[in-house]
């Protein structure tokens with residue numbers, strides 16, 4: 001088994017005037033290639049903060065994040081944090097954040113174009129992934145012409161088309177009804193299995209958490225094993 005991501009004694013607090021709030025408290029997490037891990041927990045438990053640190057949007061106060069054997073501190077010292085995000089990470093949020101003036105396929109292509117891929121192959125790969133998420137007939141639609149569930153599936157395609165090492169998903173089904181939630185789960189699971197994707201998903205949705213191979217709860221900035 002190969003370790004894709006490892007955190008050691010990760011700590012983060014927010015300071016608000018005189019008050020310091022510990023949001024991430026000594027988190028040790030290890031993801032192996034192909035892992036599907038879920039994190040549940042109350043609002044304010046620190047879940048989004050943790051994902052932001054893993055995705056190098058936020059820096060921890062102390063502790064380390066290592067991805068494929070290289071620490072984020074190394075990336076930072078080399079001025080390559082943006083490259084880390086581009087190469088290694090795929091993000092899925094509660095809102096799809098598709099660009100409204102671009103079609104579904106163009107939104108997905110963008111993910112590859114910013115990584116230096118040529119237009120033709122970017123288009124080919126994007127269409128292939130959109131087919132996998134069941135949107136073959138929708139590739140030339142604009143976000144305003146797509147349903148919420150379809151838009152979120154375009155967002156999934158955009159998050160995985162560059163074959164990231166890790167997909168970080170923050171409440172990805174938060175805006176979906178139960179039918180679209182089920183579709184979303186099936187697609188994510190399928191991509192994870194066929195592409196050996198490593199997925200870390202934060203969710204309130206028991207159904208989504210249930211498909212994870214490993215389940216955690218976050219409470220007061222600590223990561224606890226979820227009861228079986």
Ligand SMILES: Nc1ncnc2c1ncn2[C@@H]1O[C@H](COP(=O)(O)OP(=O)(O)OP(=O)(O)O)[C@@H](O)[C@H]1O
Nearest residue numbers: 014015016023041042043044045046047048049050
């Ligand atoms: N930029 C910030 N400055 C100060 N405090 C912050 C900041 N961002 C988050 N916090 C606080 O840190 C704590 C954890 O926030 P976080 O967004 O990680 O929680 P969460 O588990 O994702 O919650 P939710 O389920 O509501 O999304 C909260 O108490 C929040 O108020």
Ligand SMILES: [Mg+2]
Nearest residue numbers: 047048049170
């Ligand atoms: Mg959150």
